[in-house]
Structure formats: C-alpha cells, structure tokens
Amino acid sequence: xxxxxxxxxxxxxxSWGTPVLAVILTMIAGGMLFAMLGKDPVLAIKAIFxxxxxxxxxxxxxxxxxxKAGPLILIAIGxxxxxxxxxxxxxxxGQYIMGALCGGSVALAAYPxxxxxxxxxxxxxxxxxxxxxxxxxxxxxxxFGTNEILVSLMLVYVAENILSTxxxxxxxxxxxxxxxxxxxxxxxxxxxxxxLIANTGLHWGVVTAFLAVIGAYILLNRHILGFQxxxxxxxxxxxxxxxxxxxxxxxxxxxISGALAGLAGIFEVAGPGGQITDSFNVGYGxxxxxxxxxxxxxxxxxxxxxxxxALTYIGGEMAQLSLSLPLAxxxxxxxxxxxxxxxxxxxxxxxxxxxxxx
Amino acid sequence: xxxxxxxxxxxxxxxxxEGRREMTRDVLLTIEGLSKSYPGVKANDDVSxxxxxxxxxxxxxxxxxxxxxxVKMIYGLVKPDEGRMTFRREEYTPSEPREARGLGVxxxxxxxxxxxxxxxxxxxxxxxDNPPPMGELAGRIREVSEGYGLPLDPERLVGxxxxxxxxxxxxxxxLLQDPKLLIMDEPTSVLTPQEVNILFxxxxxxxxxxxxxxxxxxxxxxxxxxxxxxTILRRGKVxxxxxxxxxxAREMAEMMVGAELNAPQRAPINPGPVALQVRNLSVPAPSAxxxxxxxxxxxxxxxxxxxxxxxxxxxxxxxLLALSGEVKTPRDCVQINGLDVGDLGPNERRKAGLCTAPExxxxxxxxxxxxxxxxxxxxxxxxxxxxxxxxxDWAGTRRFAEEVVKTFDVRTPGIGTAAxxxxxxxxxxFVLGREIMQEPEVIIVNQPTWGVDAAAAAxxxxxxxxxxxxxxxxxxxxxxxxEIMEIADRFAALNEGRLSAPVPTQGLTIDEIGLMLxxxxxxxxxxxxxxxx
Numbered sequence: 001x002x003x004x005x006x007x008x009x010x011x012x013x014x015s016w017g018t019p020v021l022a023v024i025l026t027m028i029a030g031g032m033l034f035a036m037l038g039k040d041p042v043l044a045i046k047a048i049f050x051x052x053x054x055x056x057x058x059x060x061x062x063x064x065x066x067x068k069a070g071p072l073i074l075i076a077i078g079x080x081x082x083x084x085x086x087x088x089x090x091x092x093x094g095q096y097i098m099g100a101l102c103g104g105s106v107a108l109a110a111y112p113x114x115x116x117x118x119x120x121x122x123x124x125x126x127x128x129x130x131x132x133x134x135x136x137x138x139x140x141x142x143x144f145g146t147n148e149i150l151v152s153l154m155l156v157y158v159a160e161n162i163l164s165t166x167x168x169x170x171x172x173x174x175x176x177x178x179x180x181x182x183x184x185x186x187x188x189x190x191x192x193x194x195x196l197i198a199n200t201g202l203h204w205g206v207v208t209a210f211l212a213v214i215g216a217y218i219l220l221n222r223h224i225l226g227f228q229x230x231x232x233x234x235x236x237x238x239x240x241x242x243x244x245x246x247x248x249x250x251x252x253x254x255x256i257s258g259a260l261a262g263l264a265g266i267f268e269v270a271g272p273g274g275q276i277t278d279s280f281n282v283g284y285g286x287x288x289x290x291x292x293x294x295x296x297x298x299x300x301x302x303x304x305x306x307x308x309x310a311l312t313y314i315g316g317e318m319a320q321l322s323l324s325l326p327l328a329x330x331x332x333x334x335x336x337x338x339x340x341x342x343x344x345x346x347x348x349x350x351x352x353x354x355x356x357x358x
Numbered sequence: 359x360x361x362x363x364x365x366x367x368x369x370x371x372x373x374x375x376e377g378r379r380e381m382t383r384d385v386l387l388t389i390e391g392l393s394k395s396y397p398g399v400k401a402n403d404d405v406s407x408x409x410x411x412x413x414x415x416x417x418x419x420x421x422x423x424x425x426x427x428x429v430k431m432i433y434g435l436v437k438p439d440e441g442r443m444t445f446r447r448e449e450y451t452p453s454e455p456r457e458a459r460g461l462g463v464x465x466x467x468x469x470x471x472x473x474x475x476x477x478x479x480x481x482x483x484x485x486x487d488n489p490p491p492m493g494e495l496a497g498r499i500r501e502v503s504e505g506y507g508l509p510l511d512p513e514r515l516v517g518x519x520x521x522x523x524x525x526x527x528x529x530x531x532x533l534l535q536d537p538k539l540l541i542m543d544e545p546t547s548v549l550t551p552q553e554v555n556i557l558f559x560x561x562x563x564x565x566x567x568x569x570x571x572x573x574x575x576x577x578x579x580x581x582x583x584x585x586x587x588x589t590i591l592r593r594g595k596v597x598x599x600x601x602x603x604x605x606x607a608r609e610m611a612e613m614m615v616g617a618e619l620n621a622p623q624r625a626p627i628n629p630g631p632v633a634l635q636v637r638n639l640s641v642p643a644p645s646a647x648x649x650x651x652x653x654x655x656x657x658x659x660x661x662x663x664x665x666x667x668x669x670x671x672x673x674x675x676x677x678l679l680a681l682s683g684e685v686k687t688p689r690d691c692v693q694i695n696g697l698d699v700g701d702l703g704p705n706e707r708r709k710a711g712l713c714t715a716p717e718x719x720x721x722x723x724x725x726x727x728x729x730x731x732x733x734x735x736x737x738x739x740x741x742x743x744x745x746x747x748x749x750x751d752w753a754g755t756r757r758f759a760e761e762v763v764k765t766f767d768v769r770t771p772g773i774g775t776a777a778x779x780x781x782x783x784x785x786x787x788f789v790l791g792r793e794i795m796q797e798p799e800v801i802i803v804n805q806p807t808w809g810v811d812a813a814a815a816a817x818x819x820x821x822x823x824x825x826x827x828x829x830x831x832x833x834x835x836x837x838x839x840x841e842i843m844e845i846a847d848r849f850a851a852l853n854e855g856r857l858s859a860p861v862p863t864q865g866l867t868i869d870e871i872g873l874m875l876x877x878x879x880x881x882x883x884x885x886x887x888x889x890x891x
Binding site: 008020070222223224227230231234235237238240241242243245 | 682683684703704705706708714718720721722723724725726727728732735736737739740745748749750752776777779797
C-alpha cells in the first residue's frame with residue numbers, strides 16, 4: 001500500500017525536479033496519444049521539441065520563439081505575483097485584449113501623424129487598459145467580497161465582445177475594402193513595434209518581459225512588498241499580524257498583473273500581430289497561467305517555462321503541418337504538461353512510502 | 359425490580375470499591391511492551407502497564423512524552439509497531455475506533471469534534487455508530503446528563519455552549535455507549551475550577567460504578583485529587599509509577615520532567631506611569647460563533663504584569679487582535695504611553711512601542727513554510743529597522759534571527775529551518791524571543807505557554823518577568839490560572855467578552871478566581887451544590 005508522509009520542510013530538490021519530470025512524463029504520455037492517432041510518436045515529439053530549434057527551418061522558427069515567449073512571460077510574471085498572494089486572476093486574456101484595444105486606439109486615432117511620442121503613449125495606454133480591466137474584479141472583491149476568479153474570467157468574454165464590436169465597427173480600416181480588422185500598425189512607422197535587431201524576434205515586448213523578470217526577482221527577494229505577498233498567500237492571519245492590509249494587496253496584485261497583460265497586448269498588436277481583428281488574441285492570457293505554475297511562480301522559472309511553452313506552440317504548429325496532427329492533440333499535449341506538474345507537486349511537500357499503516 | 363437484583367446491583371457496584379482497598383480488583387486492560395515509531399522519533403518505547411476495573415488511572419507526562427500516541431493505540435487510531443494488549447483477558451488489537459467502541463472503549467478528545475450549527479442531540483447522534491431515533495435519544499441524553507450531574511439541554515445549539523458544556527456533550531456521547539474504559543485527554547484545560555469540580559464528581563461516580571478511566575494530564579494537583587494509580591511517561595518510556603495520593607506534586611513533577619524545577623524569580627516591582635490604557639473597548643464578533651468584546655477597560659503601568667484569565671472562547675483572541683491593531687477600533691480606545699493608537703494598524707503600534715504574540719503559533723505568529731529568518735522579519739521589520747526604502751536588509755534580519763535563537767535557546771538546526779519543523783515549545787520560544795528582543799514598552803501575549811513543556815514554560819515566564827523588570831508593561835492572557843498566579847501582579851477575568859476589574863493577585867484564592875471566571879454564569883455555583891448534594 002502506498003501512503004504519503006508530510007515532509008518536515010518542503011523539498012528543494014523536488015521543487016525544481018518536478019517541472020523536469022513533468023516535461024518527461026508529458027513527452028511519454030503525449031507520445032502515446034500521438035501513437036494512438038496513428039502517428040510516429042518519436043517523430044512527433046521531435047517535431048515539437050527539436051525541429052524548431054535545430055531543424056532545417058530553424059532560422060525561421062528561432063525568432064518566433066521570442067515572439068511567442070515574450071507575451072507569455074510578461075503575463076505570467078504578473079499572474080505569479082497574485083498567485084503567490086492567493087489572488088487568482090484568471091482573466092489575463094481579457095486584460096490582454098483591453099490593453100491591445102486601448103493602446104491600438106491611441107495609434108489609430110493619431111493616424112497618420114508621425115511622432116516619437118506616439119509609441120510611448122500607446123504603451124502607457126495599453127498598460128492602463130489592462131490595469132483598469134483588472135481593477136474591476138479587484139474593487140468588487142474589496143467592496144463586496146466577490147470571487148475574483150469568476151469575475152475576472154467572465155470579463156474575458158466581455159472583452160472579447162468589445163473586441164469584435166470595435167474590430168467590425170469604429171476601429172475598422174476605412175481603406176480595408178470592407179474586410180474586418182483595423183489598419184495594420186506594422187505599416188505605420190511611429191506605431192510599429194519592430195524587431196530591435198532585424199529578424200531576431202526581439203521587440204520591445206520581449207525586452208519588457210525580461211525587465212519584468214528582473215523586476216519581479218528583486219521585488220520578491222529584496223523588497224518588503226514581495227515578502228508580504230508571499231506571507232499573505234501562505235498564512236493570511238500572519239500577514240495581518242505583519243501589518244499587511246489584505247485589500248491593498250488584492251488591488252496591487254490584480255493591478256500589476258492587469259497592467260502587464262495590457263502591455264503584452266499592445267506590444268503584440270503593434271508588432272507581430274499588426275492588426276486589431278476579432279481573433280488576434282490566441283489565448284496567451286490563459287496559457288500564461290500554465291507558464292506561471294510551470295515556472296513555480298518563480299521569475300527565473302517563468303522565464304524558462306515561457307520559452308518551453310513557446311516551443312510547444314511553434315513545434316505544435318510544425319507537427320500540425322508536417323505530420324498533420326490535429327490542433328486538439330497539440331492542445332491536449334500542452335494541457336498534460338500542467339496536469340503532470342500539478343500532480344507531481346505533491347512530491348514537494350510529501351514523500352511516498354510503501355507499506356504499513358499510519 | 360426485585361430485592362435480589364437490587365442486591366446484585368449493589369454488590370456489583372461496591373465490589374470494585376472493596377477491591378480498590380485490597381488491591382485485588384480484576385484487570386481490565388493490560389498493555390505489554392507497546393512501541394511506536396514515527397520518522398525521526400520513537401513516540402512510544404516498550405510501554406507496559408495495567409488498568410483495573412473501576413480504577414482511575416493517570417497517564418502523566420509533558421507535551422511530547424508520548425501520551426497521545428499511546429491512547430490513540432488503545433483507541434484503534436494508530437497501530438503499534440510492537441507489543442500486545444489484552445482487554446478483559448482477551449487479545450485486543452483494534453484496527454479502528456469503531457471496533458474499540460464496540461468493545462467498550464470510549465474517548466473524549468482534548469479538541470472537540472462538534473458542529474456548532476447543530477444542536478446537542480444531533481451532535482451526539484452523529485458520533486454514534488447506531489443512533490436511536492431523535493426523540494428517544496433526547497430523552498436518554500436528559501436522563502444520563504442528570505444522573506451524572508452534568509445538566510445539558512439536548513435542544514440547545516452547540517455554538518451557544520461554553521467550552522465546559524461542549525465537553526459534556528462529548529462525555530455524554532461516550533456514556534450513552536456504556537463504556538468499560540473511558541479515556542479523557544487533558545479534559546480540564548478548558549474548564550473553570552468550578553467546572554473541574556463538577557467533572558471530578560462525575561468521574562468518581564463512574565469509577566464507583568465500575569467504569570475504568572484513563573486520565574491524561576500534566577496537572578499534578580488534579581491527579582492527586584482524582585486518580586488511584588499513575589503511570590509517568592517521559593520521551594516515550596515509562597519512567598515511573600506511583601500512587602498519586604501518597605506522592606507529592608514535586609516528586610511527580612520531577613519524574614515527569616527528569617530534572618529539578620526552578621520557580622520563576624522576580625524582583626519587587628515599582629510600577630511607573632501608565633504605559634497601556636484601554637478604555638471602553640467594544641468590538642463586534644468577527645463571525646457568528648466569535649465573541650464580541652464589551653466595554654473593556656484596564657490600564658497597565660510600566661514594570662507591571664497584568665494577567666487576564668478566562669476559559670477559551672470568551673474573547674481572548676478578539677482582545678489580542680484589537681490590541682495588536684489587526685482589528686481597528688475608535689482612536690481613543692487604546693493608548694500607548696499617552697498616545698492614541700486605536701485606529702492604527704499593527705506596524706504603527708509597533709512603532710509606538712507595542713509588541714504582541716498571538717496564541718496560534720503556526721499561521722498567525724509565524725508562517726509555517728517560511729524559515730526562522732523570514733519569520734523574524736515578519737514582526738521585527740519595523741522596530742529592528744530591517745528595511746530601508748522598502749528594501750529588506752537580509753544581513754540585519756539574519757543577525758536578528760540568530761540573536762533570538764541564541765538568547766532564547768531555540769533548538770533548531772539553523773535559522774534556515776522552516777517554522778513548522780520546530781517543536782511547539784521551541785517555536786514558542788522563538789516567537790516570544792522575537793517580540794521581547796524588540797524591547798517593546800508594552801508586550802501582550804496570548805497563551806504564552808500553551809502546549810509547551812515545563813522547562814520551556816518556565817523559561818518563557820522568566821523572560822516575560824525580566825522584560826517587566828526592565829520597565830515594560832506586560833499583559834499575559836492565559837487559561838492557566840497557576841501561570842497567572844505565578845507571574846502576574848494583578849488579575850482580571852475575561853468572561854463572554856467582558857473584563858472584570860483587575861485585582862491584586864496577592865492573597866487571591868483559587869475559589870475567588872473561579873467565581874471571577876464564572877462571571878455572569880450564575881449557574882455554575884448552583885451546579886456545584888447539585889453535585890455536592
């Protein structure tokens with residue numbers, strides 16, 4: 001008989017070992033899934049993890065890695081602060097959309113004027129858009145005690161509807177021959193979030209994501225606010241004892257994660273995305289939740305997890321093309337990663353013993 | 359009822375009594391060489407003793423001596439690694455509590471398992487394997503409760519009962535199953551002295567009727583008053599047996615602790631100006647089953663120790679929260695050195711000179727998974743100036759934590775150890791040390807020695823007295839009357855959220871304290887008479 005025994009202190013080894021083990025188990029279970037679909041599992045796994053980095057077309061895919069990882073990391077860093085404090089912002093996707101809409105609207109309103117001030121203004125507007133969207137669940141929670149999980153999640157669908165209304169209405173490209181979607185910001189020099197070094201995928205959003213990693217690392221390890229965030233998540237009563245106002249903390253955590261998601265949105269729409277369309281969002285806000293947990297809510301872990309997740313995105317697309325794997329299989333594969341990670345998390349706080357009663 | 363059966367009953371009742379005097383009573387439970395190990399600790403090591411029928415047997419030991427593990431094995435909650443037990447001369451290996459109950463072993467736990475939102479009869483029914491219909495059950499509860507001098511209304515909501523009444527629910531639940539052996543785990547820790555008397559009356563009556571009682575405690579006077587035999591455990595081993603009536607409390611204590619005990623020393627006090635003033639403090643209950651504070655007022659002078667006694671659940675937690683600043687009050691309700699701080703949070707009050715140590719060590723006074731170093735920062739950041747512009751001075755925090763560990767003799771592998779890995783006594787020394795070493799001008803502690811072994815408790819009390827000697831005003835909220843009598847200059851009782859006027863502890867008798875603790879409960883006195891009658 002198996003039984004679990006609580007460890008006196010959390011295991012450092014397993015705290016970092018479980019993500020690695022989860023990736024390995026995902027490869028095994030995913031391989032079985034692909035085999036059942038009649039595909040060669042080794043080829044499929046290789047297509048996902050190997051080809052984008054070292055395959056024949058790697059020079060095209062490597063920049064994509066940063067393009068995809070940038071927003072994931074940026075959003076996940078914000079979410080991780082809240083998750084550490086037990087403030088569950090599930091609606092980053094909505095904040096991401098609102099950031100893109102606000103920042104994009106600034107650019108479209110200014111069109112075709114050229115100014116070096118436009119890009120900073122768009123970025124600020126994007127951050128504010130995400131921030132305000134996140135403050136809705138924050139204020140409702142503080143004032144009425146509503147559950148931020150539900151409210152933030154529901155607001156994603158509200159944001160999606162606002163997005164399609166605007167994309168087909170006020171923000172539609174007047175010179176777009178009736179096609180849905182806004183003007184392409186890539187063709188508007190003052191607003192374009194171009195690669196800083198050509199063909200590397202390194203745009204301002206990626207830089208901001210790296211800065212967020214460093215900032216979060218300093219906040220969590222050196223600053224009293226980061227300490228209070230950790231305490232509030234682990235022991236709310238102890239946090240009050242330490243003088244933390246739980247309401248302030250809810251507002252700070254939701255505010256930061258909303259603003260970072262909004263930034264990710266505007267960097268995306270002004271750069272790789274280019275256009276505000278009703279489907280420009282591809283679920284970064286949701287995937288970032290996986291990234292945050294996969295990275296152990298630790299800034300450096302999130303950096304690595306974001307790159308890994310981006311890899312499965314790109315590799316997944318590759319596998320869809322080269323092996324004609326269905327998209328659902330790729331999504332199931334990504335879901336497995338979170339599943340195994342959460343299941344294995346047990347090992348951090350418990351050890352498994354075999355045999356014997358209590 | 360015929361004369362013959364009556365006679366049988368009477369002989370049945372008196373036989374154990376006779377047996378007790380001649381020491382030839384039948385053996386009910388035998389324990390031989392019981393051992394149980396947990397990772398890193400041998401909780402019980404070759405424990406053997408016997409309990410006779412109708413005997414009140416004490417199991418005596420400090421916290422962590424292995425008493426709980428032992429009774430859990432008897433009650434079928436834990437399986438022994440080695441050794442055997444016989445119950446009424448038959449092999450006894452209960453695999454679960456249900457089996458133990460079926461054979462006639464019942465247990466009243468230290469922490470009650472009752473549902474506040476259900477009434478007494480419903481709670482009793484939930485704990486029975488085959489509950490009778492509600493109406494019948496209520497009748498039997500009345501019958502048993504009156505028969506044993508434990509008045510209890512089956513219709514009342516458990517949430518409205520005092521701790522002593524809740525314990526009665528648990529006892530009556532056991533008695534309804536007609537047990538042969540009743541295990542009581544630290545039953546008096548939540549009772550007033552008068553309630554203790556009532557309980558002892560019941561237990562003596564049960565023993566006289568032939569029920570054996572295994573009584574777990576570390577309170578020596580109680581054991582002397584109640585028990586026939588005592589087995590003393592230390593670090594999982596039986597270190598002695600004695601007949602409590604013929605032993606002194608000191609002898610038993612020294613067997614229990616394995617060392618000589620020193621009573622705390624205190625210098626004569628010379629109270630200075632008022633350091634903490636509380637006026638007209640009223641706070642609504644935080645939850646449906648919490649306690650409201652009502653018009654609490656007191657003052658403590660520099661160098662003075664005020665003891666606040668009371669049975670748990672009478673507003674101790676709420677009072678601490680209101681004083682620490684975790685719950686805010688009108689501005690002039692709390693004054694530190696003449697400064698109004700009622701509307702300030704914990705850190706502002708720390709700045710003004712007030713430190714507190716809450717009762718719940720893990721989760722309130724300390725974060726379980728964080729290291730001692732991080733826990734030192736938790737409340738020490740302000741007074742020890744461990745942050746600069748919001749950035750943490752980890753080197754300073756490390757020094758502070760190491761200082762606390764060293765000065766307060768906290769046994770830990772290092773300050774990187776998680777708080778939850780420390781024993782209760784060691785963590786309490788750390789928590790108290792952390793507050794005292796911030797040199798507060800006012801220090802308020804709630805249950806400072808709860809669940810702490812005797813040596814650590816003595817150390818903690820001495821540390822509080824030393825702080826008072828250096829001119830701090832000290833408030834000790836405690837359920838342990840002996841503790842308050844030992845260190846406090848003045849005593850006040852907290853009852854249903856009201857605080858009695860403080861009186862000097864010198865010359866106060868246990869009976870007077872009991873009446874103060876009973877406070878508005880006029881009924882306690884009536885019950886005492888009922889039992890004595």
